[in-house]
Amino acid sequence: xxxxxxxxxxxxxxxxxxxxxxxSFSVKPGQLFGLIGPNGAGKTTLFNLVTGVYAPDxxxxxxxxxxxxGLPPHRITENGIARTFxxxxxxxxxxxxxxxKAACHMRQSSSLFSGLFRTRAFHAAEEGIDSFSRRLLELxxxxxxxxxxxxxxxxxxxxxxxIARALATQPRLLLLDExxxxxxxxxxQELMHLIRRLRDEFHLTxxxxxxxxKVVMGVCERIHVMDHGESIAEGSPEQVRRDPKVIEAxxxxx
Amino acid sequence: xKKILLVLAVLGxxxxxxxxxxxxxxxxxxxxxxxYYQILMLAGINVILAVSLNLTNGITGQFSIGHxxxxxxxxxxxxxVSVYAGPTLQGSLAGLPSFAADSVLLxxxxxxxxxxxxxxxxxxxxxxxxxxxxxxxxVTLGFGExxxxxxxxxxxxxxxxxxxxxxxxxxxxxxxxxxxxxxxxVRHIVRSSHGRALLSIRExxxxxxxxxxxxxxHKVTAFVIGAAFAGLAGSLFGHFTMYLxxxxxxxxxxxxxxxxxxxxxLGSLAGAALGAVVLTVLPELFRGFAxxxxxxxxxxxxxxxxxxxxxxxxxxxxLGRGKDK
Numbered sequence: 001x002x003x004x005x006x007x008x009x010x011x012x013x014x015x016x017x018x019x020x021x022x023x024s025f026s027v028k029p030g031q032l033f034g035l036i037g038p039n040g041a042g043k044t045t046l047f048n049l050v051t052g053v054y055a056p057d058x059x060x061x062x063x064x065x066x067x068x069x070g071l072p073p074h075r076i077t078e079n080g081i082a083r084t085f086x087x088x089x090x091x092x093x094x095x096x097x098x099x100x101k102a103a104c105h106m107r108q109s110s111s112l113f114s115g116l117f118r119t120r121a122f123h124a125a126e127e128g129i130d131s132f133s134r135r136l137l138e139l140x141x142x143x144x145x146x147x148x149x150x151x152x153x154x155x156x157x158x159x160x161x162x163i164a165r166a167l168a169t170q171p172r173l174l175l176l177d178e179x180x181x182x183x184x185x186x187x188x189q190e191l192m193h194l195i196r197r198l199r200d201e202f203h204l205t206x207x208x209x210x211x212x213x214k215v216v217m218g219v220c221e222r223i224h225v226m227d228h229g230e231s232i233a234e235g236s237p238e239q240v241r242r243d244p245k246v247i248e249a250x251x252x253x254x
Numbered sequence: 255x256k257k258i259l260l261v262l263a264v265l266g267x268x269x270x271x272x273x274x275x276x277x278x279x280x281x282x283x284x285x286x287x288x289x290y291y292q293i294l295m296l297a298g299i300n301v302i303l304a305v306s307l308n309l310t311n312g313i314t315g316q317f318s319i320g321h322x323x324x325x326x327x328x329x330x331x332x333x334x335v336s337v338y339a340g341p342t343l344q345g346s347l348a349g350l351p352s353f354a355a356d357s358v359l360l361x362x363x364x365x366x367x368x369x370x371x372x373x374x375x376x377x378x379x380x381x382x383x384x385x386x387x388x389x390x391x392x393v394t395l396g397f398g399e400x401x402x403x404x405x406x407x408x409x410x411x412x413x414x415x416x417x418x419x420x421x422x423x424x425x426x427x428x429x430x431x432x433x434x435x436x437x438x439x440v441r442h443i444v445r446s447s448h449g450r451a452l453l454s455i456r457e458x459x460x461x462x463x464x465x466x467x468x469x470x471x472h473k474v475t476a477f478v479i480g481a482a483f484a485g486l487a488g489s490l491f492g493h494f495t496m497y498l499x500x501x502x503x504x505x506x507x508x509x510x511x512x513x514x515x516x517x518x519x520l521g522s523l524a525g526a527a528l529g530a531v532v533l534t535v536l537p538e539l540f541r542g543f544a545x546x547x548x549x550x551x552x553x554x555x556x557x558x559x560x561x562x563x564x565x566x567x568x569x570x571x572x573l574g575r576g577k578d579k
Contacts, residue, residue: 051464077466085464091457094450102454105447106466112475115446116439118257122446129447169466 004029004205005050005173010059010069012045019045021229022059027173027205027222032195034220034237035209038249042229043209044086047177050207051083052076063173078106082171084162086178086209092151096142096161099150100133103168133168139201140164140194156187163198173205174198180212188212192219217241225249264434272427291426295494297534298429299487302436304514304530305523306483309440311512312521313449314476315456316383319508320394321484323378323401324371326503328485330411332367333420333492336360338410340421360423364489371485372478374401379477383470386459398508406500416499417492424493432490433527436483441523443479452476456521506548517558519565528566 003026012020020042027033037043048054050061052073061069068076091099110125137143140160145153150161159179166174176195180188192215198204210216216223217237225233225240227249233240240246275294279287307321340359347355382393411417443449451472454462463469492498514533518525536554537547558565 053460073460073463074466074468077464083464085461089458089461089464091454091461094453094457098450098453101447102450102462102467103465105451105454108447110447112443112446112448115448116442118442125447165465 003027004031004064005207006060006062007046007050008060008062010046010049010061011057012049012054013057018229020049023226023229023231024059025224025231025234027207029172029205030199030203031205032199032219032221033205033207034216034223035207035226036211036213036216036223036240037226037232040228041226041249043226044177045229046226047083047175047209050076051081051175074106077169077171080170080172081175082166082169082173083175084159084166084177084179086181088155088158088162090150090158090161090165092149094150095146096148096150096153097133097137097146099161099165100136100168101129103165104129104133107170136164136167139167155182156190159183159191160194163194167198167202171204173207176206176208176210178210178212179208180210180215183212185214188215191215195219264431268427268430268434271430272425275426293534293538295424295426295429295490297531298426298433299491299494300511300514300530300534301433301527302429302483302487302490303511304518304526305433305436305440306480306487307511308515308521308523308526309443309452309476310480312515312526313440313444313456314452314473316473316477317387317391318394318477318480319391319505319512320378320396320398320401321480321511322503322505322507323394323398324375324481324484325488325491325507326398326401326405326500327374328364328367328371328488329492329498329503330405330417330488331370331485332363332489333417333498334411335363335366336421336423336493337417337419356421356423357428359421360428360489360493363423363493364486367489368482368485371488372482375478375481376474379474379481383473383477395505395508398503398505402500402503405503412498414500416497418497420492420496420498422493422496424490429490429494432483432486436486437523437527439479439483443476444523448472448475513555516555516565519567522565522567525565525567 005027007023007025010020010023011018023046035043035046045054049056052071055070060067063079063081066079068079091102094102108125108129110122114122134143134146137146140163142157142161142164145157153161180191183191195206196219199206208216208220220237223235223237223240224231225246232245232249233243275291278284279291284290303321303325310316310318336359343359343362344355347358378397382390385393405411406414451467454465454467455469455472459469510533514529515526517532518529540547540550
């Protein structure tokens with residue numbers, strides 16, 4: 001099976017610091033792929049390269065057949081990558097429903113003009129957006145809160161809303177940036193169920209950056225480990241757990 | 255069908271209002287009628303300005319302080335069309351009754367004013383909307399002043415003497431239609447997918463972009479539409495006062511419009527309209543101490559910011575909200 005996402009010899013420097021050095025890996029369709037590493041390993045930089053926040057200095061990022069390295073973020077989303085944010089970035093004063101609806105904008109077809117004159121096409125498009133958004137909220141158990149202001153949701157709900165919003169862009173690949181950050185053990189348990197469910201119900205491929213080892217080891221099928229900007233290991237959770245280089249990176253060597 | 259009826263009803267209503275206003279205020283029994291009529295006209299023009307600026311500042315969250323610049327472009331371009339091309343056009347419309355001929359001339363002049371203001375909005379918006387926050391504010395402030403100084407130095411439009419001899423084509427009928435057009439345009443935009451995209455930019459630009467919103471393109475679109483309506487307001491203004499001077503278009507005017515929308519509640523459409531009416535009428539009530547107007551403004555703003563930071567109608571009445579149950 002060909003890879004959905006291929007990272008090839010990716011390098012990004014900030015002045016004298018090479019944050020990501022010659023990193024390569026590939027994610028297969030339908031895979032739950034984890035990216036881990038100690039603080040400062042370059043995970044976030046890599047994440048930002050894939051989502052278009054930074055442009056790579058060297059190397060390529062290929063999604064399906066098309067190269068997306070260096071495209072602006074909204075074009076990358078158009079290509080089928082959606083993301084959540086580590087430090088939640090919801091549209092705080094919009095309603096829960098409108099948060100999801102706003103993310104439907106990219107894939108909707110009615111023009112500004114037809115919106116101005118309230119044409120039939122406009123009403124049809126709005127109805128489509130509305131029912132699609134409500135279905136997403138239902139799937140993430142947020143449907144009772146559709147009219148609530150996003151900022152008023154409890155933390156765990158906000159994380160779920162971020163995922164709902166990302167799904168509204170109809171991605172092929174979902175990038176989760178530390179989704180378990182700040183969650184208690186029970187919440188992260190639920191998160192793991194949710195991640196598996198998302199993959200199965202939406203036929204998604206999921207790339208996960210996470211610090212919480214329990215979540216990563218529990219949910220990911222394949223894990224890529226980085227340290228100091230370089231790849232140091234890749235394999236199944238079992239392989240990675242026993243890899244001496246990984247243990248050294250996390251616990252320090254002799 | 256329903257839409258056609260609605261348009262006819264609005265046209266008829268405005269026509270009726272115009273007839274009543276003419277009968278009672280202009281030719282009628284009310285003392286100081288023309289004065290009240292003038293306040294009404296200015297309030298309408300200010301509503302157009304406030305509602306259109308609200309699209310940029312309140313809904314898209316791009317703090318622009320150059321709205322008076324677009325207002326000026328619309329006013330001067332439309333007035334120039336009327337003054338310089340008007341006589342020729344008038345000749346070809348000789349067969350029509352005078353009110354119809356006036357209306358056609360106003361529409362032609364306004365179209366030119368709107369187009370010029372929109373074009374200016376695009377030119378200013380393209381580079382400057384890539385900037386954020388303070389920088390955008392500074393650029394738009396600079397733009398407004400540049401326009402004013404530029405006009406001040408064009409002799410064909412009167413320069414520092416002011417532009418005289420503009421025919422009085424606009425009346426409450428047209429201003430009322432302009433108000434309806436501005437409000438319904440902005441309202442329809444906000445309550446559409448494009449409007450949600452604009453709101454998402456205001457809420458969090460980075461997240462909006464990550465959700466696939468082409469941020470710069472949407473900002474420019476909102477800015478151009480806002481500028482176009484400011485141009486329309488300018489055209490209606492010039493064809494009402496029959497005289498234009500750059501003193502009406504200083505940055506103080508831009509701030510006045512900002513205060514209107516802040517007073518009403520940023521992002522609230524009804525608030526912007528209310529703010530515009532209040533800030534047109536209030537100074538008239540305080541005519542006796544007109545030189546303290548700016549002091550009253552400042553005081554009012556400070557008091558609102560302390561006691562009602564979201565504006566008179568801010569939040570709760572916010573558009574696109576409260577509909578979803």
